[in-house]
Amino acid sequence: MKAPAFAYAKPRSLAEALELLERHGEGARILAGGQSLVPTLNMRLSSPELLVDINGLDELRGIALSGGTLRIGALTTHSQVERSAEVRKHLPLLAEAVPHIAHVAIRNRGTIGGSLSLADPAAEYPACALALSAVMTLKGKAGERKVKAEQFFKALFETELKPGEVLTAVEFPVRQAADRSHFQELTRRHGDYAIVGLAAHRNAEGLRLAYFGAGATPVLARQAAAKRTLEEAKAALEKDLEPPADLYHSAATKMHLAKVLLERAWNAISK
Amino acid sequence: MERDLEITLTVNGSEVTRRVAARVHLVDFLREELGLTGSHVGCEHGVCGACTVRVDGDIVRGCLMLAVQANGRKVETIEGLTDSRELAALQKAFYERNALQCGFCTPGMLMAAQDLVRKGGKASREEIRAHISGNYCRCTGYQAIVDAIEKVMNER
Numbered sequence: 431m432k433a434p435a436f437a438y439a440k441p442r443s444l445a446e447a448l449e450l451l452e453r454h455g456e457g458a459r460i461l462a463g464g465q466s467l468v469p470t471l472n473m474r475l476s477s478p479e480l481l482v483d484i485n486g487l488d489e490l491r492g493i494a495l496s497g498g499t500l501r502i503g504a505l506t507t508h509s510q511v512e513r514s515a516e517v518r519k520h521l522p523l524l525a526e527a528v529p530h531i532a533h534v535a536i537r538n539r540g541t542i543g544g545s546l547s548l549a550d551p552a553a554e555y556p557a558c559a560l561a562l563s564a565v566m567t568l569k570g571k572a573g574e575r576k577v578k579a580e581q582f583f584k585a586l587f588e589t590e591l592k593p594g595e596v597l598t599a600v601e602f603p604v605r606q607a608a609d610r611s612h613f614q615e616l617t618r619r620h621g622d623y624a625i626v627g628l629a630a631h632r633n634a635e636g637l638r639l640a641y642f643g644a645g646a647t648p649v650l651a652r653q654a655a656a657k658r659t660l661e662e663a664k665a666a667l668e669k670d671l672e673p674p675a676d677l678y679h680s681a682a683t684k685m686h687l688a689k690v691l692l693e694r695a696w697n698a699i700s701k
Numbered sequence: 702m703e704r705d706l707e708i709t710l711t712v713n714g715s716e717v718t719r720r721v722a723a724r725v726h727l728v729d730f731l732r733e734e735l736g737l738t739g740s741h742v743g744c745e746h747g748v749c750g751a752c753t754v755r756v757d758g759d760i761v762r763g764c765l766m767l768a769v770q771a772n773g774r775k776v777e778t779i780e781g782l783t784d785s786r787e788l789a790a791l792q793k794a795f796y797e798r799n800a801l802q803c804g805f806c807t808p809g810m811l812m813a814a815q816d817l818v819r820k821g822g823k824a825s826r827e828e829i830r831a832h833i834s835g836n837y838c839r840c841t842g843y844q845a846i847v848d849a850i851e852k853v854m855n856e857r
Contacts, residue, residue, distance in 0.1 A: 533835025
């Protein structure tokens with residue numbers, strides 16, 4: 431199908447973008463990479479009055495290391511993350527996750543800010559953000575605020591972003607020498623939506639198990655992560671997750687697969 | 702706010718300027734405004750890959766990028782890469798290996814395959830399959846397509 435008619439604006443500055451978002455309220459949508467938004471327009475699941483194309487905002491680009499934090503600008507594409515030596519070195523979990531996102535042609539356009547803002551529960555980045563204790567920078571006319579991943583993902587496709595706010599960057603604490611991480615995703619074919627996936631990260635503070643495709647949001651399996659043995663962790667996972675069935679997999683199958691991933695991650699990270 | 706915008710872009714080496722509705726995606730613009738019908742419109746939601754074109758050197762989904770977003774960019778299509786003979790080896794291999802039946806997916810498949818070929822080096826069948834995983838073929842079942850790409854990559 432073809433998208434309904436809409437107006438288009440490409441602001442030159444963030445201030446101009448925020449002004450447009452405020453003026454047009456709910457009729458405006460932010461266009462970043464467009465790899466999720468444009469399909470919804472083409473299928474007429476969404477019919478905004480105005481698209482605010484933020485691709486002219488260079489301040490939202492780039493990957494920069496500062497202190498113990500790697501800051502990734504919201505407009506950084508999946509391909510740029512994939513090719514980044516800084517990401518490979520400092521955030522190996524993210525580097526492992528990127529090739530699982532869709533396909534090359536989509537990774538060339540899709541952005542990290544777009545993926546986090548959309549908060550698809552089957553997407554890779556939101557789970558990585560949870561596992562790695564990322565912090566999102568949100569800017570609005572009222573100013574800037576920083577929100578931890580744990581507070582950011584609120585419900586199905588719902589985040590802490592308020593109307594008129596733009597996610598401008600995400601900051602990840604960089605990997606320490608003793609940290610271990612493991613990323614896995616089960617799909618029927620490469621690039622499909624996850625049946626279930628797991629972004630696992632262990633640092634000095636403990637183990638974090640962030641599941642995707644296993645609930646309405648990415649889910650931290652806190653009880654499983656606190657256990658000492660794998661068997662205890664698998665049993666506890668039943669309390670952490672309530673995966674919904676999809677067209678092909680029952681909730682029980684998904685729970686079983688979540689335990690399979692837990693076992694793989696547990697073994698890989700314990701080494 | 703503008704619903705129609707004037708855009709100037711380079712398509713297969715030629716600069717074009719047109720007034721275009723914001724709602725028109727790139728592949729419709731290429732097909733209907735410029736008559737470049739080699740890029741196909743399949744699913745129109747980013748799944749099938751039939752509309753794959755190159756923008757500033759990177760392959761993209763032509764149905765998931767608005768034509769207005771191509772303003773100032775360099776777009777290359779199957780027509781351009783055929784005329785420049787960049788795709789000649791792949792096209793020959795596809796023909797020789799019967800890597801197409803109806804041909805609907807072939808332009809997008811060639812654009813995706815060439816994206817891997819031009820990186821240089823060799824690739825395993827698994828790597829080839831991963832690279833074309835975003836391009837659907839509903840006739841041949843990929844075996845012959847992977848054969849053709851493998852031949853071009855590994856016999857050079």
